[in-house]
Amino acid sequence: MKLDPFYLIVDRAQWIERLVPLGVKLVQLRIKERSDEDLRAEIRRAKAVCAAHRCQLIVNDYWQVAIDEACDCVHLGQEDLAAADLGAIRAAGLQLGVSTHDEAELETALAVEPDYVALGPVYPTILKKMKWAPQGLERLSAWRERVGTLPLVAIGGLNRERIDGVFAHGADSAAVVTDITLNADPEARTREWIRKTAAWR
Numbered sequence: 001m002k003l004d005p006f007y008l009i010v011d012r013a014q015w016i017e018r019l020v021p022l023g024v025k026l027v028q029l030r031i032k033e034r035s036d037e038d039l040r041a042e043i044r045r046a047k048a049v050c051a052a053h054r055c056q057l058i059v060n061d062y063w064q065v066a067i068d069e070a071c072d073c074v075h076l077g078q079e080d081l082a083a084a085d086l087g088a089i090r091a092a093g094l095q096l097g098v099s100t101h102d103e104a105e106l107e108t109a110l111a112v113e114p115d116y117v118a119l120g121p122v123y124p125t126i127l128k129k130m131k132w133a134p135q136g137l138e139r140l141s142a143w144r145e146r147v148g149t150l151p152l153v154a155i156g157g158l159n160r161e162r163i164d165g166v167f168a169h170g171a172d173s174a175a176v177v178t179d180i181t182l183n184a185d186p187e188a189r190t191r192e193w194i195r196k197t198a199a200w201r
């Protein structure tokens with residue numbers, strides 16, 4: 001799986017409609033606590049925009065809905081993975097990304113032969129409470145060694161000043177939420193991310 005170096009993560013299709021037309025090529029729809037009906041409607045909207053702009057859409061958590069809605073890729077954390085039907089995911093032809101936060105989780109992730117592995121939080125994040133201390137860049141280099149040629153995503157506390165560092169330490173893609181969604185000018189910051197990640201595209 002080839003991942004764009006700029007991996008945008010958002011919590012609603014409206015963000016995708018707003019930012020993907022600017023040139024984003026990889027986006028995750030990370031929706032929490034919405035009804036099944038809303039979730040499906042959001043995925044359909046996101047799919048339409050992504051198809052129109054040749055952007056890869058990754059659905060977080062909801063693998064069954066992703067299958068039903070004929071999506072291409074899901075992202076699962078370790079708890080999601082434990083509850084998921086991997087056979088069904090593979091039979092539907094979905095690609096699979098898996099979160100990791102420590103060695104044991106990396107072993108679990110590698111055992112399911114994912115299409116990419118994410119390591120986080122590389123830096124402190126304000127998006128969600130994490131039970132892991134920030135991993136740091138050296139840990140990212142260690143993960144690079146461990147995953148071989150498998151695409152590696154860095155996530156957690158990334159901002160424009162931290163982009164070069166994660167690529168220098170082995171990441172293939174840098175995932176970001178709040179540096180864009182909480183920015184006073186999300187469009188301008190998105191363009192900046194596209195520009196700053198161009199060297200790894």
Ligand SMILES: Cc1ncc(COP(=O)(O)OP(=O)(O)O)c(N)n1
Nearest residue numbers: 060075076077078099118153155175
């Ligand atoms: C690219 C990427 N990496 C990690 C995560 C986190 O997944 P998870 O641990 O399942 O936590 P939630 O995002 O579901 O709260 C992710 N979503 N994307």
Ligand SMILES: Cc1nc(C(=O)O)sc1CCOP(=O)(O)O
Nearest residue numbers: 120121125127156157176177178
């Ligand atoms: C959703 C998520 N998962 C993480 C992990 O480490 O698995 S860190 C994270 C939050 C990323 O948001 P921001 O770019 O605003 O820090």
Ligand SMILES: [Mg+2]
Nearest residue numbers: 061076077080
């Ligand atoms: Mg999850």
